Amino acid sequence: MGDTWEQLLSEYLDGELSAVDRCEVEAHLADCTECRVTLEELRAVARRAAALENQAPERDLWIGIVQQIAATGSAEPGIVDIGERRAGRRGRITVSLPQLVAAGIVLVMLSAGSTLLLQPGGSEPVMQSEAALSQAAAVQAVRVGFDVTEYDAVIADLELALDQGRDRLDPNTVRVLEQSLATIDRAMLDAYEALEQDPTNSYLSAHLAATMKRKVELLQRAATIARAAS
Amino acid sequence: MLTTILAGAIATAAVMPQTDTVIAVGPGTRLDIDTFGGEVVVQTWSRNEMRIVANHSRRTSVGISQSSAAVRLRGRSSHGVATIDFEISVPSGTDVDVRGTYVSVDLDGELGEVRVETVQGDIVVSGATGFAHLYSVQGDVELRDADGDLNVYSTNGSLVVTAASGSVRAEATNGGITLSDMRSSEVEATTVNGTVRFDGTIDPGGRYRLGTHSGSVIAAVPADIDATVSVSTFAGDFEAAFPITLTETRSQGRRFSFTVGDGGARIELESFSGSIRLRRR
Numbered sequence: 001m002g003d004t005w006e007q008l009l010s011e012y013l014d015g016e017l018s019a020v021d022r023c024e025v026e027a028h029l030a031d032c033t034e035c036r037v038t039l040e041e042l043r044a045v046a047r048r049a050a051a052l053e054n055q056a057p058e059r060d061l062w063i064g065i066v067q068q069i070a071a072t073g074s075a076e077p078g079i080v081d082i083g084e085r086r087a088g089r090r091g092r093i094t095v096s097l098p099q100l101v102a103a104g105i106v107l108v109m110l111s112a113g114s115t116l117l118l119q120p121g122g123s124e125p126v127m128q129s130e131a132a133l134s135q136a137a138a139v140q141a142v143r144v145g146f147d148v149t150e151y152d153a154v155i156a157d158l159e160l161a162l163d164q165g166r167d168r169l170d171p172n173t174v175r176v177l178e179q180s181l182a183t184i185d186r187a188m189l190d191a192y193e194a195l196e197q198d199p200t201n202s203y204l205s206a207h208l209a210a211t212m213k214r215k216v217e218l219l220q221r222a223a224t225i226a227r228a229a230s
Numbered sequence: 231m232l233t234t235i236l237a238g239a240i241a242t243a244a245v246m247p248q249t250d251t252v253i254a255v256g257p258g259t260r261l262d263i264d265t266f267g268g269e270v271v272v273q274t275w276s277r278n279e280m281r282i283v284a285n286h287s288r289r290t291s292v293g294i295s296q297s298s299a300a301v302r303l304r305g306r307s308s309h310g311v312a313t314i315d316f317e318i319s320v321p322s323g324t325d326v327d328v329r330g331t332y333v334s335v336d337l338d339g340e341l342g343e344v345r346v347e348t349v350q351g352d353i354v355v356s357g358a359t360g361f362a363h364l365y366s367v368q369g370d371v372e373l374r375d376a377d378g379d380l381n382v383y384s385t386n387g388s389l390v391v392t393a394a395s396g397s398v399r400a401e402a403t404n405g406g407i408t409l410s411d412m413r414s415s416e417v418e419a420t421t422v423n424g425t426v427r428f429d430g431t432i433d434p435g436g437r438y439r440l441g442t443h444s445g446s447v448i449a450a451v452p453a454d455i456d457a458t459v460s461v462s463t464f465a466g467d468f469e470a471a472f473p474i475t476l477t478e479t480r481s482q483g484r485r486f487s488f489t490v491g492d493g494g495a496r497i498e499l500e501s502f503s504g505s506i507r508l509r510r511r
Contacts, residue, residue: 021299173350176367190443194502203462221365225367
């Protein structure tokens with residue numbers, strides 16, 4: 001199954017295909033087991049995303065997360081380096097659906113703190129931060145009614161996919177992707193720090209959420225490129 | 231000198247026209263191109279035919295398949311990657327899809343819907359109608375004279391949209407966005423690192439959102455607009471070229487809104503750390 005078919009399946013599932021293309025996809029599905037399996041995987045992800053409630057987080061979420069970060073005494077987060085996060089990733093991803101990103105917006109906000117954990121900066125402080133932040137996030141997850149780990153799982157899977165395709169990508173492309181991820185991470189960090197100063201600022205909350213959503217989208221794109229290169 | 235001449239001769243011999251064919255097509259036949267590298271140039275003409283000229287090396291070929299729905303071109307190579315320069319003429323109104331890795335794309339004419347995705351390469355499209363989706367990871371994207379649901383993206387390049395109407399979404403990460411001579415009723419242009427510029431009319435019922443993290447937002451609009459304008463920044467500043475009366479202020483003056491005229495349109499201007507300028511056009 002080529003990348004073209006995978007993209008078409010996503011569009012098919014989203015109802016974005018023309019009647020002609022829809023017929024073409026359905027004809028192909030009749031003959032291609034791999035595509036039928038992939039379609040079912042995409043449907044499962046879509047169901048998972050649709051089940052998430054799109055609810056705004058409470059404002060004290062930020063205070064809690066920031067306090068937890070401060071309490072751990074972790075170093076200032078650095079820049080994401082894809083190559084430094086190869087170990088310990090979970091299995092294959094099937095994340096290419098716009099709905100997942102749309103539903104993920106609240107998850108993005110909830111997992112703001114834990115996303116900081118992706119930054120390198122020494123294993124010991126990071127592990128401490130992870131525990132503290134997971135605890136804080138879990139409290140908030142209960143408050144809004146779903147599990148914060150969903151978003152982190154998406155991020156981890158996408159990074160894994162990118163890692164797996166990294167060696168097949170043009171070094172210049174890898175460099176550009178890493179620079180862009182670094183740009184996004186710096187913007188996220190700016191927003192965190194701003195929220196620490198002004199926790200009730202809805203612009204900052206929305207800005208942070210939008211920036212983190214952008215990270216998911218970029219990782220999705222990068223993962224797609226990496227898969228296509230394989 | 232001799233080396234240069236010889237190298238030129240070898241290059242000329244290796245890259246020569248290998249494909250030149252004309253295909254009769256019915257109304258609504260889409261052009262679909264999937265190739266690894268090279269350049270794709272498409273223009274429209276008044277004939278019910280597609281002419282496909284492809285320049286490539288001897289180890290590369292172009293797979294052409296046709297159905298009532300589409301003419302599909304696939305780059306093939308015996309050494310793994312296919313680098314092909316296409317020059318294609320299509321009937322006016324043709325939908326065009328192009329996917330590639332190291333591909334630059336130039337589409338011009340009375341096009342239908344357009345979808346282009348490339349990893350490395352610039353995209354220039356003029357004349358899309360109905361829908362456009364243009365994405366380059368590391369390349370500039372330019373869209374001109376387009377109407378419909380228009381979406382332009384670049385991860386590491388600039389975005390330029392000129393003389394567009396309909397709904398426009400422009401999104402970059404490392405790169406500026408310039409929207410000129412706009413006639414859209416719905417615009418969303420955001421980047422993380424770059425300046426966002428807008429110059430155009432404001433529909434009384436329209437929605438416009440221009441945002442950046444580190445960069446400026448510069449919006450040039452007619453003086454007689456009817457709009458509710460909201461401005462948000464954290465460490466930037468705001469300046470308007472005409473008198474305004476604030477209707478709401480929050481966050482120590484870093485977020486505020488005001489109404490111009492009857493306030494029909496909604497304009498949101500956001501820059502985390504840069505300046506925000508509202509100018510007369």
